[in-house]
Amino acid sequence: MTPARDLGKIRALIARHKRWDMIFGLCGLLALMIGVLTFSALFLDMALDGLPRLGWDFITSFPSRKAGQAGILSAWVGSALVMLVTAFFAVPLGVASGVYLEEYARKNWITDIIEINITNLAGVPSIVYGLLALGLFVYQFDFGQSVLSAGLTLALLILPVVIVATREAIRSIPQAIREGSYACGATQWQTVRYHILPYSSAGILTGIIIGMARAIGETAPVITIGALTFIAFLPPAPVQSTPPFLNFEWLFAGFTVMPIQMFNWTSRPEAAFLVNAAAAGFVLVAMTLAMNGAAIWLRYRLRRNIKW
Amino acid sequence: MKYWLIAGALAAAAPVHAQIVKVDGSSTVYPITEAVAEEFQKMKRGAIKVTVGISGTGGGFKKFCRSETDVSDASRPISAKEMKACAEAGIKYIELPVAFDALTVVINPKNSWIKELKVEELKKMWEPVAQGKITHWNQVNPSWPNAPLKLFGPGADSGTFDYFTDAINGKEKSSRGDFTASEDDNVLVQGVSRDVNAIGYFGLAYYVENKDKLKAAPILNKGASKAVSPSLETVMDGSYQPLARPIFIYVSDKSMNKPEVREFIEFYLKHAPALxxxxxxxxxxxxxxxxxxxxxxxxxxGTGFGGKNEVGIRVEELLVREGKL
Structure with a gap:
């Protein structure tokens, strides 16, 4: 065997492998584009349909039987308030559960069962949460068909997502960080507080956002617990000019949310309402993007403080 | 300082405690109640508020009999089961027809063979035994072409489906299952407008909005001499039968004692014709x-029906019938 022929073989081998590399790269790109292009086309189509109705009036008007005057004020305020309650309950509960399972819990069959259950819960249809919430929050706890009930329902719904994301984020922290912290005499809580949580916050935030984005688009559980469709007034404001300045009545107010308003409009006979639905869809996507943007900004801020 | 101003402005914008009239129920009645609620609130300038939900007629009655709502929208009369639930909870109510809903049988505008449809022919198309067997137009009527029969209709959860099956097949919910079903009537409109061999049914409002894409089939009732097309006039004078039905609101007697509910219902009935x-x-x-x-x-x-729907009932007779609770 001469060295020249050997070289030719090796070159052929390299060329073949590079070809496979390129083919896989193209497949990957294709797979990505199917998702991206489909979403872009849908979004663009919706945006173009909704464009004539998008405007200040649309955001500041209540629903109406006249498509040209109908707006989404009660819907987006309702969605925002419900999301506020959802985040208030889901984030601390989810993050604390994740930290406990990952850092404190002993590995035994009980934690195994809990783990399996949490992963399973993430796949339970949302209507099941709605039915549970109807019995528990609406009737048992007597919260009524309120913002609070809806927020708690959606918090339950996204809790598994937040827990799983928190655990994944914590798991990606090298063991050496913990050992270093303990070596310096830190307690377990100090390690969690000053090392584990800050370093995993980026991943946790991503999980929270995925959960919140799911929650804001949910219709079924919110309808189950009795969200309204026509409501032409806002819940009481959370702040007031007289002591005690904070007012929590809004938690118990009736409400509607964006997906319900959209769904109602798509099922109307007049074609003009379809334009409203498209415009509402655009605003809903914008709200999700805004939440995403806030998370990216926060993540960036938090990331800056991490030195490794 | 700035924050106090904002807080003050928000608080000032929040209205003082107002009375709320709660309505829930059928999505068919919803557009009417929404229109009335909108005008009523405008007139009262926020002193009385109205909320309207869409839980469906059945879901609405469940809430109504638990006294969670003041008024229930219903696209069919209260059922015997619901009457019992209300009676057990001590809820009495008054039944008020507010409008007609006319089901329209629609065909493609290019369909040249349908000049009128007999109720018997509709039954032949839609009855349960037709499933898998009646697949071509000429099987229903030999003078029609040998073309595939494409059926479109609302899903089994809808009150429209209940009424159509009752009026045509003689029994509620008894229908063939092999048709294209959608809860969204706009999907049915699309389906029929794209296929010359299609036939479907849904509420008159959807036909009126899509007159350029669809044709309404005149219906020849059993024993009638002339086929009748659905329209404002034929439904109002009662000649469009059997596919026109009254739709209702139910008001609980406890809520009737509240002045805000009384005012809302009076406004409802007075302004209904235009709205x-x-x-x-x-x-x-x-x-x-x-x-x-x-x-x-x-x-x-009480209800004039006694827990069972009736096809072809006359509203003037219904209104003076003795009510059952």
Whole structure:
């Protein structure tokens, strides 16, 4: 065997492998584009349909039987308030559960069962949460068909997502960080507080956002617990000019949310309402993007403080 | 300082405690109640608020009988089971027809063979035994072409489906299952407008909005001499049968004692003629509304149906029937 022929073989081998590399790269790109292009086309189509109705009036008007005057004020305020309650309950509960399972819990069959259950819960249809919430929050706890009930329902719904994301984020922290912290005499809580949580916050935030984005688009559980469709007034404001300045009545107010308003409009006979639905869809996507943007900004801020 | 100003402005914008009239129920009645609620709130300038939900007729009655709502929208009369639930909870109610909903059988505008449809022919197309067997137009009527029969209709959860099956097949919910079903009537509109061999049914309002894409089939009732097309006039004068039905609101007697509910219902019945027409439904006659208003003010409690729907009922007769609870 001469060295020249050997070289030719090796070159052929390299060329073949590079070809496979390129083919896989193209497949990957294709797979990505199917998702991206489909979403872009849908979004663009919706945006173009909704464009004539998008405007200040649309955001500041209540629903109406006249498509040209109908707006989404009660819907987006309702969605925002419900999301506020959802985040208030889901984030601390989810993050604390994740930290406990990952850092404190002993590995035994009980934690195994809990783990399996949490992963399973993430796949339970949302209507099941709605039915549970109807019995528990609406009737048992007597919260009524309120913002609070809806927020708690959606918090339950996204809790598994937040827990799983928190655990994944914590798991990606090298063991050496913990050992270093303990070596310096830190307690377990100090390690969690000053090392584990800050370093995993980026991943946790991503999980929270995925959960919140799911929650804001949910219709079924919110309808189950009795969200309204026509409501032409806002819940009481959370702040007031007289002591005690904070007012929590809004938690118990009736409400509607964006997906319900959209769904109602798509099922109307007049074609003009379809334009409203498209415009509402655009605003809903914008709200999700805004939440995403806030998370990216926060993540960036938090990331800056991490030195490794 | 700035924050206090914002807080103050927000608090000032928040209205003082207002009375709320709670309505829930059928999505068919919803557009009417929404229109009335909108106008009523405008007139009262926020002093009385109205909320309207869409839980469906059945879901609405469940809430109504638990006294969670003041008024229930219903696209069919209260059922025997629901009457029992209300009676057990001690809820009495008054039944008020507010409009007609006319089901329209639609065909493609290019369909040249349908000049009128007999109720018997509709039954042959839609009855349960037709499933898998009646697949071509000429099987229903030999003078029609040998072309595939494409059926479109609302899903089994809808009140429209209940009424159509009752009126055509003689039994509620008894229908063949092999048709294209959608809860979204706009999907049915698309389906029929794209296929010359298609036939479907849904509420009149959807036909009126899509007249350029669809044709409404005149219906020849059993024993009638002439086929009748659905329209405002034929539904109002009662000649479009058997596919026109009254739709209702139910008001609980406890809520009737609240002045805000009384005012809302009176406003509802007085302004229904104009508003019903505006949202694409067929209003009752002026006498019907006057009688309904009278029933309301004299608290004529109970349902005129006794727990069972009736095809082809006349509203004037219904309004004076003795009510059952």
């Amino acid at each position: 019903v027409k505006e949202v694409g439904y067929v209003p009752l006659s002026a006498q019907h509304y006057a009688q309904a208003l009278k029933n309301f003010s004299t608290k004529k409690l």
